Every structure is written in C-alpha cells, then in structure tokens.
Amino acid sequence: METAELTQEEQFQTRIDADVRIEPKDWMPEAYRKTLIRQISQHAHSEIVGMLPEGNWITRAPSLKRKAILLAKVQDEAGHGLYLYSAAETLGASRDQLLADLHSGKAKYSSIFNYPTLSWADMGTIGWLVDGAAILNQVPLCRTSYGPYARAMVRVCKEESFHQRQGFEIMQTLCEGAPAQKAMAQDALNRWWWPTLMMFGPKDADSPNTEQSMKWRIKRFTNDELRQKFVDMMVPQAEFLGLTVPDAQLQWNEQKQGYDFGDVDWAEFWDVVKGNGPCSRERVQARVDAWNEGAWVREAALAHAEKRKQRAETAAA
Amino acid sequence: MSQKEWPLWEVFIRSKQGLDHKHVGSLHAADAEMAIQNARDVYTRRLEGVSIWVVESKHVHASNPDDAAAFYEPANDKIYRHPTFYTVPDSIKHM
Numbered sequence: 556m557e558t559a560e561l562t563q564e565e566q567f568q569t570r571i572d573a574d575v576r577i578e579p580k581d582w583m584p585e586a587y588r589k590t591l592i593r594q595i596s597q598h599a600h601s602e603i604v605g606m607l608p609e610g611n612w613i614t615r616a617p618s619l620k621r622k623a624i625l626l627a628k629v630q631d632e633a634g635h636g637l638y639l640y641s642a643a644e645t646l647g648a649s650r651d652q653l654l655a656d657l658h659s660g661k662a663k664y665s666s667i668f669n670y671p672t673l674s675w676a677d678m679g680t681i682g683w684l685v686d687g688a689a690i691l692n693q694v695p696l697c698r699t700s701y702g703p704y705a706r707a708m709v710r711v712c713k714e715e716s717f718h719q720r721q722g723f724e725i726m727q728t729l730c731e732g733a734p735a736q737k738a739m740a741q742d743a744l745n746r747w748w749w750p751t752l753m754m755f756g757p758k759d760a761d762s763p764n765t766e767q768s769m770k771w772r773i774k775r776f777t778n779d780e781l782r783q784k785f786v787d788m789m790v791p792q793a794e795f796l797g798l799t800v801p802d803a804q805l806q807w808n809e810q811k812q813g814y815d816f817g818d819v820d821w822a823e824f825w826d827v828v829k830g831n832g833p834c835s836r837e838r839v840q841a842r843v844d845a846w847n848e849g850a851w852v853r854e855a856a857l858a859h860a861e862k863r864k865q866r867a868e869t870a871a872a
Numbered sequence: 873m874s875q876k877e878w879p880l881w882e883v884f885i886r887s888k889q890g891l892d893h894k895h896v897g898s899l900h901a902a903d904a905e906m907a908i909q910n911a912r913d914v915y916t917r918r919l920e921g922v923s924i925w926v927v928e929s930k931h932v933h934a935s936n937p938d939d940a941a942a943f944y945e946p947a948n949d950k951i952y953r954h955p956t957f958y959t960v961p962d963s964i965k966h967m
Contacts, residue, residue: 637899703897
C-alpha cells in the first residue's frame with residue numbers, strides 16, 4: 556500500500572508517468588487544469604481565426620473544384636475549433652468566457668494567422684506549409700495525457716492530412732504551370748517560410764513552461780525538436796517543387812543527419828504575439844463583428860426553443 | 873449583451889448499422905433538433921455516422937471516479953466468472 560503515502564499530486568503524476576489518461580471528473584492539480592484550458596482554447600481560437608485568411612479566397616478560387624475544396628477545408632477548421640472548445644469545456648471553462656477572452660485580446664492564437672493572404676498561391680502554401688507544421692505539432696498530442704483533448708486531436712489529425720495534400724497539389728499545379736505561376740508560388744513560400752517556423756514557438760531556452768508541460772505529457776516534444784523535424788521534412792518537398800527555401804544559411808549537416816538553418820527573427824515573433832502582426836487587429840475585429848452580428852440569431856433561437864417547449868407543455872397538460 | 877449560453881449537448885454516433893452509439897463529444901444548441909443538425913455538421917462530415925443521439929449534458933449522471941476502487945471492488949475477487957479460470961483437458965475440443 557505504498558500509494559497511501561503519496562500525496563494526491565504525486566499519485567496524479569504516477570498515473571501520468573504510467574500513461575494513464577486523465578478524464579474530466581478525475582482529480583487534477585489546479586495548475587494542470589489551468590494550463591490545459593489555456594492550451595486547448597488557444598488551439599481552438601487558432602482554428603477559428605485560421606478560417607479568416609482562407610475564407611478571403613473562397614470567392615476567388617480559380618475553379619469550381621478548388622472552391623469546393625477550400626470551402627470544405629474552411630468548414631473543417633470550424634469543426635476543429637468546435638471539437639477543441641468542447642474539450643476545454645470538460646475542464647469547467649465556459650464557451651462564452653473563452654470567446655470573450657479571444658475578443659478582448661486576453662487569449663492568444665497562433666501568430667501565423669496574423670499574416671495576410673495576398674495571392675492564390677498563399678492557399679497552396681498555407682495547406683502545404685502551415686498545415687504541415689500544424690500536423691507536426693498535433694500528431695504527438697493524440698497521445699496527450701488529458702483524454703478529451705487527445706480524442707479531439709485524433710479527429711483533427713485524421714482531417715488535417717487532406718488539408719496538407721490539397722495545399723501541396725495547388726503548389727504542384729502552380730509550379731508546373733507558366734513562369735508567372737511558378738513565381739507566384741515562390742513569392743508565397745518566401746513570405747510564409749519564416750512565419751511558419753515561428754509556429755513552433757520560442758526557442759527551448761526561452762520557453763519556461765516546456766519542462767512542466769512535458770512532465771504532464773500535454774506536450775511531447777520541445778519547440779526546437781519540432782522545428783528541426785519540420786525543416787528536415789519540408790526542404791526535400793520544396794526541392795521537388797523546384798522552389799527555393801528563403802534561407803541563405805540552410806545547409807545539410809551530414810553529421811546530425813538534418814539541416815542547419817538560420818535563426819527566426821524573434822523580435823518580429825514577439826511583436827506579432829503581442830498583437831502587432833500585419834492583420835492582428837483585423838482578425839480579432841472580424842471575430843468580434845461576427846459575434847455581435849450573430850447575437851440576434853442566438854437570442855431568437857433560444858426564444859423559439861423556449862416557446863416550443865411551453866407549447867408542448869401546454870398541449871400535454 | 874445579456875444573454876444565456878445555448879445549452880450543452882452530448883453527442884453519440886452510430887458509425888454503422890449493427891454497432892452501438894458511441895460518445896464523440898459535445899456541442900451547444902438551442903434545442904434538440906438544432907443539436908442533431910449541428911452534430912451532423914460537426915461530427916459526421918465524412919460519413920462517420922448513420923444515426924445520432926443527443927442528450928442535454930445536465931441530464932447525464934455519472935459515477936464518481938474517486939469511489940472507483942470501492943465501487944468496482946465486488947468484481948475483483950470473482951475470477952471464476954472468466955472462462956480462463958477453468959482447466960479443460962487438452963483432448964477436449966470445441967470448448
């Protein structure tokens with residue numbers, strides 16, 4: 556009966572170490588709950604705000620096929636946001652509060668969505684690069700210690716692979732097209748490469764929460780590990796497309812069997828995180844407007860449901 | 873902006889005929905009809921289901937995980953409920 560001598564928190568850590576999943580009604584340290592609510596809601600917000608840069612191109616997709624695909628992808632992002640909000644709610648967070656925090660700027664979302672989508676090639680680049688980076692972040696989370704989060708991530712990951720492939724196909728089509736199309740693809744890669752590397756977060760040395768999060772298994776690889784994996788994965792794909800990765804320091808390192816690459820502009824990263832990205836204000840404003848303009852719909856639906864319920868009760872009486 | 877949240881619903885999906893409904897997650901909706909429509913859009917975009925149940929979350933009663941050890945204890949010492957408890961001679965077939 557050794558466990559009797561362990562504190563509640565030590566017992567909790569023992570379960571985590573044994574890869575036992577934590578479920579909503581289980582005891583958990585307050586800090587674990589808080590960190591998870593922050594991480595899951597930040598992830599949910601990223602999915603929801605992530606619809607905006609792509610939604611920008613739905614009406615201008617070059618063909619009906621591309622339009623249908625892009626619509627389906629954006630709808631998936633909405634779905635991913637909803638899976639994740641519902642996982643956050645199992646920890647006792649309220650949906651309205653989560654949204655209020657996004658709207659007030661208190662809650663963060665992925666810095667990548669604060670960059671503008673200037674050409675059709677950006678749709679290809681977002682699917683190929685940005686979703687590629689998201690997949691690297693997300694696949695390990697399918698084994699995260701919190702049950703509802705892990706289950707939501709399994710669903711997300713299943714759908715994400717379609718996103719990446721459709722993006723790669725757009726890039727491939729452009730790269731095999733006219734010189735102007737290929738130039739458009741290269742321009743998009745030039746603009747998105749560095750912001751995508753920023754998606755993995757600050758360097759390990761500047762990421763003080765990583766150690767605790769790894770211990771709790773709500774993070775399974777460090778930021779730098781994932782960034783390295785991403786570069787190693789993407790460079791050959793860019794070469795296949797005939798595109799040049801915009802990094803003069805990029806070089807294969809035989810010894811480590813991986814690429815050496817240049818440093819991210821961390822001043823830019825922190826500036827975007829603080830809400831000064833090129834589209835930061837526009838993105839949050841779009842969400843606030845959608846919320847405010849939808850208020851009458853939410854109220855009307857509730858009133859309608861209430862009226863029908865009362866009618867049914869009267870009829871039964 | 874003084875409004876209530878739409879109620880929370882738990883969603884259960886039968887992935888194909890012959891299988892049980894299985895819990896997949898939750899969502900907000902004003903009433904049951906809307907919950908089913910939303911569940912279709914959120915949880916079955918790729919033919920994941922042929923039937924949907926929704927239950928308002930407040931109606932779900934659950935066992936308490938803190939009592940799990942005592943609660944499931946009665947089954948602990950009844951290994952004779954499992955077929956592996958019994959030895960069957962090698963020469964006996966089809967058992």
